[in-house]
Amino acid sequence: MDFIKDTLADQFWFSIILSLAIFGGIMTAVAYCILLERKVSAWIQDRYGPNRVGPKGLLQPLADGVKLLFKEDIVPGHIEKTLFILAPFISFVVALIGFAVIPWGGAFRWPWMAEDAAPLYCQVATIDIGLLYILAVASLGVYGVVLGGWASNNKYAFYGGIRAAAQMLSYEIPLAMMVLVGILTTRSLRLEEMVTAQLGVDSAAPMAALFGLNGFAWTLFYHPLAAVILFITALAEANRAPFDLAECEQELIGGFHTEYSGMKWALFFLGEYAHMITSSAFMIAIFFGGYCVPGWTWLNTSDSVLAMLLRGGVFSFKILLFIMAYMVVRWTLPRFRFDQLMQLAWKSLVPIGGALVLLQVWILYKDLPQWVSIVGNVTILAVVALIGVVVQKPITGRQRSLIKKERIVRMREALVQRG
Amino acid sequence: MVNETTQSAAGRAWTETDVVYVDQPELTMSERLYLPQVFGGMKTTLRHMFKMRLRKEKVVQYPEQKRQLRKEIYRGVHRLNRDDQGRVACVACFMCETACPAHCIHIEGVESPWPDREKYPIKFDIDELRCIYCGMCEEACPVDAIELTPEYHLVGSSRDEMIFDKEKLLMVYDRTKDEKPRKNPMITGY
Amino acid sequence: MAKIIVDGREIECRERIPVLYAALEAGWDIPHYCYHPGLDVVASCRLCLMEMKMPHPKTKEMDWSPKLLPSCQTPVKDGMEVRFNSDRVRDNRRDCMEYYLLNHPLDCPVCDQAGECWLQDYSRKFGEATSQMVEAKNVNPKKDVGSKTLLYQDRCVMCSRCVRFCDEIAGTGELGIVNRGSKSEIDVFPGVPLENELQGNVVDICPVGALLDKDFLMDQRVWFLKSSDSVCPGCSTGCAIHVDHNRDQVWRLKPRFNPGVNDWWMCDEGRFGWKYIHDERRLDRLVVRRGAEIEYPDWSALDEIARIRFGTVVKDDGEEKVAGVLSPFMACEEAWLLARFIREIAPKATLVMGPVPTEGEDKLFPQNNGDSAKFTIRSEKCPNRRGIEMILKNAGGPSVSFEDFVKKAGQSEFAAAWVVGGYPGEWVTKEFASSLAKVKMVFAQDLFSSPLTEAAEVVIPSCSWAERSGCFVNHEGKIQPFEAAIAPLEGCQRDGNYLFALSGESGLYNASRVRAMMAEVMPEFGKLHVPPSLPKHAH
Known part of the structure; x- marks a missing residue:
């Protein structure tokens, strides 16, 4: 009995047990995400969605899984075999290992642990550069897509892979900028510290809590513009609509996964949904207060096991909201054209992001109070709107057509030529 | 050729007054910023998402419920009509095969054994899997022999099974003639 | 070379050929049934009528002729001026087409000629969509005129090309015209069926679906066929032919114009001698x-x-x-x-x-x-x-x-x-x-x-x-x-x-x-x- 207690109280063993639990949880969550996606799309389109397998269709993921497992796994003859098989695994594994640094429940102590003992962290790995780790791992995800597209030896797949690579490269920059804003605001690279910084009650904390509520100093409130941009880039990084150019069915048949079938195809999708969950968790930790519930001091700060479990629940609930947002966006917006995609990244997100980073750096350098950033954000938005008025073009770049006068002149010329 | 392109249907040459200029509407401020429009779109989708009533009214739970069809115009499985003597009404003119955009009809015509007709189909195959149910065959038929029926529960366990031959198509007629009687009387003389 | 003016445009053409053929060679679309360059001219179809400038009998001024003249029977002469684009010519064509369709059964859907039928083409281009005929149409059953040829008398336009072919080219003269007026029809003499070795050509020259090939009867619609230029391998004459095929299957051979070798014709032996191509006994592997x-x-x-x-x-x-x-x-x-x-x-x-x-x-x-x-x-x-x-x-x-x-x-x-x-x-x-x-x-x-x-x-x-x-x-x-x-x-x-x-x-x-x-x-x-x-x- 003591052995079990000791094992549980040891951060190393606890991390291993936690990682297993998270793995199981995430896998189930991913399977149900797919069901949720189908349900949400159905509701939005005034349908019911899958409702035949089990009560309300709740066993549908099981049926899907069985089907995909037993489906014929076609390996075409014209492919680069090693990479073809490797690609979905890269995609899937990379999406999963990002969870290692997500601070699910913060610090706690088992009831049998001494009051002054070092607290355990409900987190698989508490490392100094947790944030860099997650960025690095998320960037690796594109290898699965690019390799899969290239190894398929198929024009559609190849285009899909190329598009994915170009898109990732472009959106990584605004993403990194927004993360930098988060780091500079919370002044830490450890995700768990970034979350505690957003409690905002500590006198040493850089940010003051709104309305004096414990846990209500979310980075979101100090950098709303940055949060929006981060969400946009997260959509792009996860290859979700309206940024799903790598797999767009209408043009590329399925893009990088055109040649995949059965379980290998399913792995790509499990990877995509796992990536959605990771990126949501990541955004929540940096900008949306992590597990904090505004005003509930006990939950936010207690080191009891119950509080830890509740905090995990709060975190998961926030993830669920984000995933719903992802889905609603997907079933609302049409896909960007590729030039629009690039234009959006390089001509609007990157300059705005740069301005935001400069703003935060200036605040730090001059040691100004953090609320200045709110003013700065509003100012930047106003400037962008002003530029929009002057340039007369949407930020996504609609194709310019001839203005009316020009066209009338051309029409006349054509008529004259015809006689 | 020149006359055809520069003259209007009335036979008069085009003038500038015939041309209607359609311009792209100017973008408003919120359209240019894009994000407000995104939220506008999401408002619509979310409204639908939480409207249970629409779902209940519109969704047909097939196979427990079946759709109310407009039988006269529904384009389902084909049938080959019989004339009043019970013979196949088709005269093997190949018009449906010619009109078919999916190339799913295959006919073999031979001299008919009946005095009132020149030709009749000895083979008449429709590949129901290839068919796109556009109804062009029905439009093209000069004797209204081929028609599309309101029958849409079409299943088969093999591709061969889904190639309907003459007997099967006539059987479809026998099954659906009460539901959708043959439109026009037979034209004799072919 | 002669120079003539057609519809106000000067064209150059060979001497002594009919105006009709000169105009056809220059690209005009002049309707004609009875005229065939390989056969005698009878000028019976009246579709190719034209107006010609000729001296007025009294004033001797050049003016358009008061009556229409058959262009197939008028040889080209240097300096002559004719026209096909006048209302009189157009009216004549339209009226002629209406006459042609008086007794026509309009059974295009089951007629094998449909698609390459000059009655269809000319009706569409030069005719009217309606008919004033109220009486019952003459019904004339099909006739088995020869071992390889069927005659659908209903569809005949009485151009007499087939009759002239049998007389002039085959030299056997089996076909003839019997009866008169609207009752006239093509027929063979009792006991003398159409059995010459060139009989397939009467099907080719028939501008409508009256004479049809028994071999090709009801096999394919002609618009499904693709045509390839080929040479008949049947004998050392080397007739130029079209091979009409569809989905890698040959359906028929047709002669191709080849002056000096086979002109417009080919023999039945060559025409029907291709069946071995699709013989099941052919060798098919190395x-x-x-x-x-x-x-x-x-x-x-x-x-x-x-x-x-x-x-x-x-x-x-x-x-x-x-x-x-x-x-x-x-x-x-x-x-x-x-x-x-x-x-x-x-x-x-x-x-x-x-x-x-x-x-x-x-x-x-x-x-x-x-x-x-x-x-x-x-x-x-x-x-x-x-x-x-x-x-x-x-x-x-x-x-x-x-x-x-x-x-x-x-x-x-x-x-x-x-x-x-x-x-x-x-x-x-x-x-x-x-x-x-x-x-x-x-x-x-x-x-x-x-x-x-x-x-x-x-x-x-x-x-x-x-x-x-x-x-x-x-x-x-x-x-x-x-x-x-x-x-x-x-x-x-x-x-x-x-x-x-x-x-x-x-x-x-x-x-x-x-x-x-x-x-x-x-x-x-x-x-x-x-x-x-x-x-x-x-x-």
């Missing part, structure tokens, strides 16, 4: 025998097999023991490639021309009028004897007649032979078969299995002419190209393809490319006989 063992190698292996086996024979028995038999059914290009291959392996090899099938005497038409033959069916029933002779002459070296080859082979003077067949019927005689048994190694390239292919070590399935491309040299030395109409039978390859590879060339066989190579050593192959095409709106 067979290699090693003793009692039979192998079916891939086509890519043929090159190696041929080179190794012929090489062994040359080494063991000597070069002069090799022979190649070129068939008069081969295209010149194929024969040249094969001869080149054999001469390359064994420069002293003997080249032989295969048997030339003959049948009776040349048949001249019109019959009983040998002096001015308008069409000839040759007795030599192969398309390319002259071409093979040219190739053999050019190749030089030892060459013997087929009889001598059979004799010599019987005396075991040959150890290896490449024998090409391609004859539509049986051609391997008993003597030939028994003498082949003395030849150690035989490569047989043929269409059907015969004692030759039974005995051969390597059997190469050949293709019919419709599946190949190349050129034939006809009896008077005209080199006429033909194109491949359909894909080869499954399992076969176009003969040119493997012969091209065998002769050491890389890339794909292309008849014109091989001809260019041949023209370097045989300049006569640089100039082909390609007939002019008919005016677009003539028929």
Whole structure:
């Protein structure tokens, strides 16, 4: 009995047990995400969605899984075999290992642990550069897509892979900028510290809590513009609509996964949904207060096991909201054209992001109070709107057509030529 | 050729007054910023998402419920009509095969054994899997022999099974003639 | 050359041809049924009527004629001015078309002519959509006028082309017009059916669906057919033809205008003699025998097999023991490639021309009028004897007649032979078969299995002419190209393809490319006989 207690109280063993639990949880969550996606799309389109397998269709993921497992796994003859098989695994594994640094429940102590003992962290790995780790791992995800597209030896797949690579490269920059804003605001690279910084009650904390509520100093409130941009880039990084150019069915048949079938195809999708969950968790930790519930001091700060479990629940609930947002966006917006995609990244997100980073750096350098950033954000938005008025073009770049006068002149010329 | 392109249907040459200029509407401020429009779109989708009533009214739970069809115009499985003597009404003119955009009809015509007709189909195959149910065959038929029926529960366990031959198509007629009687009387003389 | 003015435009044309034909050649679309350039002019259809400028009887001023004149019967004269674009001409055409349709059953959906019917075309272009006819239409049942031809009298426009053809070209005169006025009809005399050997042509020249081919009856709608320019392999006349095919199946042959060779016509023997193309007994795979063992190698292996086996024979028995038999059914290009291959392996090899099938005497038409033959069916029933002779002459070296080859082979003077067949019927005689048994190694390239292919070590399935491309040299030395109409039978390859590879060339066989190579050593192959095409709106 003591052995079990000791094992549980040891951060190393606890991390291993936690990682297993998270793995199981995430896998189930991913399977149900797919069901949720189908349900949400159905509701939005005034349908019911899958409702035949089990009560309300709740066993549908099981049926899907069985089907995909037993489906014929076609390996075409014209492919680069090693990479073809490797690609979905890269995609899937990379999406999963990002969870290692997500601070699910913060610090706690088992009831049998001494009051002054070092607290355990409900987190698989508490490392100094947790944030860099997650960025690095998320960037690796594109290898699965690019390799899969290239190894398929198929024009559609190849285009899909190329598009994915170009898109990732472009959106990584605004993403990194927004993360930098988060780091500079919370002044830490450890995700768990970034979350505690957003409690905002500590006198040493850089940010003051709104309305004096414990846990209500979310980075979101100090950098709303940055949060929006981060969400946009997260959509792009996860290859979700309206940024799903790598797999767009209408043009590329399925893009990088055109040649995949059965379980290998399913792995790509499990990877995509796992990536959605990771990126949501990541955004929540940096900008949306992590597990904090505004005003509930006990939950936010207690080191009891119950509080830890509740905090995990709060975190998961926030993830669920984000995933719903992802889905609603997907079933609302049409896909960007590729030039629009690039234009959006390089001509609007990157300059705005740069301005935001400069703003935060200036605040730090001059040691100004953090609320200045709110003013700065509003100012930047106003400037962008002003530029929009002057340039007369949407930020996504609609194709310019001839203005009316020009066209009338051309029409006349054509008529004259015809006689 | 020149006359055809520069003259209007009335036979008069085009003038500038015939041309209607359609311009792209100017973008408003919120359209240019894009994000407000995104939220506008999401408002619509979310409204639908939480409207249970629409779902209940519109969704047909097939196979427990079946759709109310407009039988006269529904384009389902084909049938080959019989004339009043019970013979196949088709005269093997190949018009449906010619009109078919999916190339799913295959006919073999031979001299008919009946005095009132020149030709009749000895083979008449429709590949129901290839068919796109556009109804062009029905439009093209000069004797209204081929028609599309309101029958849409079409299943088969093999591709061969889904190639309907003459007997099967006539059987479809026998099954659906009460539901959708043959439109026009037979034209004799072919 | 004469210059005339048509519709205000000056055109140049040959002297003494009808105005109608001059206008057709210049691109006008003048409706006509009875006029055919190969037949006498009767000016009975009244569709081609025109207005002409002529001196006024009193004032002698040039003015448009008060009555319409048939353009088919008016020869061209320098300086004449005619017009087709006046209202009177248009009204005449419209009224004529209405008359033509008075008794027409309008059964286009089941009529085989639909799609290439000049009644349809002219009704649409020059006629009206409505008819004023209220009386019941004349009903006239179809008549079985000959073994290959059906007559649907209902659809006839009484242009009398078929009657004139039988009188003037075939010279047999079976068809005639009986009764008068609206009751007149085409018919044969009792007991004298339409049985001449050119009867298929009456179907071609019939502008409507009245005369139809029993062989093609109800087989296909004509708009499904694709047409390839080809040359008839039936006899040494070398008629230019269209091969009409659909989904890799030949449906019919039609003559192609070829002045000086077959004009507008072709014989029934050639017209219906293509059925062997789709014979089920055709050879369809490459067979290699090693003793009692039979192998079916891939086509890519043929090159190696041929080179190794012929090489062994040359080494063991000597070069002069090799022979190649070129068939008069081969295209010149194929024969040249094969001869080149054999001469390359064994420069002293003997080249032989295969048997030339003959049948009776040349048949001249019109019959009983040998002096001015308008069409000839040759007795030599192969398309390319002259071409093979040219190739053999050019190749030089030892060459013997087929009889001598059979004799010599019987005396075991040959150890290896490449024998090409391609004859539509049986051609391997008993003597030939028994003498082949003395030849150690035989490569047989043929269409059907015969004692030759039974005995051969390597059997190469050949293709019919419709599946190949190349050129034939006809009896008077005209080199006429033909194109491949359909894909080869499954399992076969176009003969040119493997012969091209065998002769050491890389890339794909292309008849014109091989001809260019041949023209370097045989300049006569640089100039082909390609007939002019008919005016677009003539028929």
